[in-house]
Amino acid sequence: MSDGTIESHLEEARRFPPSPAFAAQANAGDPAVYAAAEADPEAWWADQARQLDWMEPWTQVLDWRPPHARWFVGGRLNVSANCLDRHLAGPRRNKAAIIFEGEPGDRRTLTYHELWREVNRAAGALKQLGVGKGDRVTIYLPMVPEAVISMLACARIGAIHSVVFGGFSATSLRERIQDSGSKAVITADGGWRRGAMVPLKQAVDEALAEGVCPTVTAVLVVRRLGALLSVAMDDGRDAWWHEALAEAPRLCPPEPMDAEDGLFILYTSGSTGKPKGVYHTSGGYLTQAQATMRLVFDLKDDDVYWCTADVGWVTGHSYVVYGPLSAGATVLIYEGAPDWPERDRFWELIETHGVSIFYTAPTAIRSFMKWGDQHPAGRDLSSLRLLGSVGEPINPEAWMWYHRQIGGGRCPIVDTWWQTETGAIMVSPLPGLTTTHPGSAGRPFPGIAVDVVDETGAAVPPGEGGLLAIRRPWPAMLRTLWGNDERYRQVYWSKFAAQGLYFAGDGARRDADGNLWLLGRVDDIMLVAGHNISTMEVESALVEHEAVAEAAVIGRAHDVKGQAIAAFVTLKEGRSPSGELIAALRRHVGERLGPICRPDDILFSAELPKTRSGKIMRRLLRDIAEGRALGDVTTLADPSVVAGLKDRYEQHEG
Ligand code: ATP
Numbered sequence: 001m002s003d004g005t006i007e008s009h010l011e012e013a014r015r016f017p018p019s020p021a022f023a024a025q026a027n028a029g030d031p032a033v034y035a036a037a038e039a040d041p042e043a044w045w046a047d048q049a050r051q052l053d054w055m056e057p058w059t060q061v062l063d064w065r066p067p068h069a070r071w072f073v074g075g076r077l078n079v080s081a082n083c084l085d086r087h088l089a090g091p092r093r094n095k096a097a098i099i100f101e102g103e104p105g106d107r108r109t110l111t112y113h114e115l116w117r118e119v120n121r122a123a124g125a126l127k128q129l130g131v132g133k134g135d136r137v138t139i140y141l142p143m144v145p146e147a148v149i150s151m152l153a154c155a156r157i158g159a160i161h162s163v164v165f166g167g168f169s170a171t172s173l174r175e176r177i178q179d180s181g182s183k184a185v186i187t188a189d190g191g192w193r194r195g196a197m198v199p200l201k202q203a204v205d206e207a208l209a210e211g212v213c214p215t216v217t218a219v220l221v222v223r224r225l226g227a228l229l230s231v232a233m234d235d236g237r238d239a240w241w242h243e244a245l246a247e248a249p250r251l252c253p254p255e256p257m258d259a260e261d262g263l264f265i266l267y268t269s270g271s272t273g274k275p276k277g278v279y280h281t282s283g284g285y286l287t288q289a290q291a292t293m294r295l296v297f298d299l300k301d302d303d304v305y306w307c308t309a310d311v312g313w314v315t316g317h318s319y320v321v322y323g324p325l326s327a328g329a330t331v332l333i334y335e336g337a338p339d340w341p342e343r344d345r346f347w348e349l350i351e352t353h354g355v356s357i358f359y360t361a362p363t364a365i366r367s368f369m370k371w372g373d374q375h376p377a378g379r380d381l382s383s384l385r386l387l388g389s390v391g392e393p394i395n396p397e398a399w400m401w402y403h404r405q406i407g408g409g410r411c412p413i414v415d416t417w418w419q420t421e422t423g424a425i426m427v428s429p430l431p432g433l434t435t436t437h438p439g440s441a442g443r444p445f446p447g448i449a450v451d452v453v454d455e456t457g458a459a460v461p462p463g464e465g466g467l468l469a470i471r472r473p474w475p476a477m478l479r480t481l482w483g484n485d486e487r488y489r490q491v492y493w494s495k496f497a498a499q500g501l502y503f504a505g506d507g508a509r510r511d512a513d514g515n516l517w518l519l520g521r522v523d524d525i526m527l528v529a530g531h532n533i534s535t536m537e538v539e540s541a542l543v544e545h546e547a548v549a550e551a552a553v554i555g556r557a558h559d560v561k562g563q564a565i566a567a568f569v570t571l572k573e574g575r576s577p578s579g580e581l582i583a584a585l586r587r588h589v590g591e592r593l594g595p596i597c598r599p600d601d602i603l604f605s606a607e608l609p610k611t612r613s614g615k616i617m618r619r620l621l622r623d624i625a626e627g628r629a630l631g632d633v634t635t636l637a638d639p640s641v642v643a644g645l646k647d648r649y650e651q652h653e654g
């Protein structure tokens with residue numbers, strides 16, 4: 001990149017003001033919150049923290065010794081008690097906390113009281129296995145209630161959990177167990193995915209084989225598949241979850257934790273390289289998770305809330321478990337794939353369970369668009385009242401489709417920008433207050449200060465693209481990278497050390513109204529004949545074309561221009577590739593964004609390389625386009641996709 005400013009070519013004039021009916025009932029009703037929070041951010045966050053139950057009050061809201069922050073200094077609380085015990089005294093006691101549906105269609109509901117009972121037993125069982133405060137526990141489970149129970153059980157006794165997505169291989173699991181130094185692993189015999197059994201316990205056995213993870217002394221195994229899949233049990237190390245819980249005491253009191261005691265380690269998605277072990281603590285994290293839950297998702301007591309993220313991702317931590325349960329929500333959990341047994345499974349779930357708030361990712365939305373409108377159209381989605389998006393920039397056309405086909409034109413959409421590192425939502429519309437624009441994540445959440453700057457850290461004017469930076473510490477921020485504080489300083493705080501800004505690694509533009517438009521990852525920004533061009537804008541222009549479902553755009557080395565634009569395009573069902581279509585797409589992008597943005601190469605591909613969390617991995621497409629060996633592929637959802645693309649690209653070039 002040159003000076004760090006990014007040109008912006010995408011014009012988006014559509015606006016969606018909140019409906020008066022929604023605004024009248026919204027949790028965020030007063031636009032003055034922004035100014036009030038800005039005038040005294042610490043007082044604002046302290047107000048949010050007072051929504052939680054504290055065992056000991058804090059003496060200082062923030063102690064900031066850059067780049068290390070301590071929030072709610074001296075305060076003590078227990079995160080599981082905030083998610084469970086405090087709801088038992090009132091009308092939420094017998095309210096559904098979790099509605100679970102397995103992929104085969106099995107169902108289970110746990111009330112807050114029932115969830116509390118299970119968590120007490122699980123916490124007691126962990127203690128009996130010798131797990132205590134500060135010890136790490138790796139959780140490697142399908143999306144079943146036991147995943148939530150395990151996380152809350154760790155929080156109850158002060159153990160630090162590290163959830164590893166159940167789709168990761170034994171090798172990735174082993175690396176994460178070793179890096180975190182876990183004492184115990186919680187897994188299942190297996191889970192269901194697209195009608196097949198995923199043998200999780202077998203992967204744990206492989207990960208732990210030959211003593212390569214000497215810290216692990218116990219493995220708890222949930223029986224999900226039972227007689228369908230027999231697993232080997234190591235007498236000295238392994239125990240069945242149901243037996244251990246039955247033997248554990250009925251009650252396990254919540255451990256009083258310092259606000260800054262560890263809650264979890266979570267490894268990032270790995271879009272840009274080797275995953276980082278992001279470390280989060282208790283009081284500040286929960287404060288921001290529950291505040292955003294109430295204000296961004298407008299949560300009410302009669303909502304049925306569904307966030308489709310797996311607990312293996314940060315979204316599954318903050319918006320399946322800690323945010324919603326601390327706010328007393330009814331949370332739907334679904335184990336399996338969106339296209340099993342049919343491509344309308346999600347819409348069937350919404351219809352059956354009366355889901356009112358739905359939070360998913362652009363990658364999923366683009367798949368639904370590709371599969372066709374008939375799937376949502378065949379189901380009753382009238383229970384929905386709010387939609388959310390997270391994980392990547394949402395292309396304006398995907399936003400419009402989501403708005404019309406899923407939201408029936410009546411549901412506000414919250415496009416939420418945040419990261420594993422930020423712990424909770426940082427930029428988002430507040431439904432009821434914000435006029436939304438397809439493709440914009442809106443304004444920073446009250447109390448959060450975001451700057452758009454150039455390479456030197458100087459603010460760029462509205463309308464120009466630059467680098468997203470965060471100006472002051474926020475409660476849910478990561479505290480360090482596990483075991484590697486040096487890397488923490490270097491990755492996030494060294495780029496703008498002089499200004500004391502956090503470097504997020506994403507490009508963004510702010511418009512004249514103060515709305516932020518995310519432009520993609522800084523590493524992916526293209527430099528074409530002296531112009532910095534955003535991948536997101538070219539992809540969005542391609543997705544606008546009626547034949548296109550999804551696009552990934554990269555800059556590849558070019559002798560004259562520095563970089564040339566290459567686009568990998570997935571077509572909608574029923575559309576076929578042709579030379580005419582390539583010409584039409586190039587013309588469309590040129591007309592929409594200007595000739596400089598017109599792709600040099602367009603390659604059609606039925607699939608794009610994605611992380612297991614569904615994000616497009618452009619760095620591997622660059623490796624392919626520039627004829628290099630592929631970088632780290634361990635976090636890829638399906639390695640055969642890049643291998644196939646590499647072959648085809650080379651044939652097409654040669
Ligand atoms: P790694 O850091 O290992 O490369 P990752 O950045 O993909 O992995 P996550 O923390 O899961 O890991 O993702 C955060 C990133 O996702 C953000 O930095 C941003 O690039 C992208 N992102 C998330 N939500 C949005 C959004 N609403 N709009 C635009 N981008 C988003």
Ligand code: MG
Nearest residue numbers: 268272419505
């Ligand atoms: Mg990242």
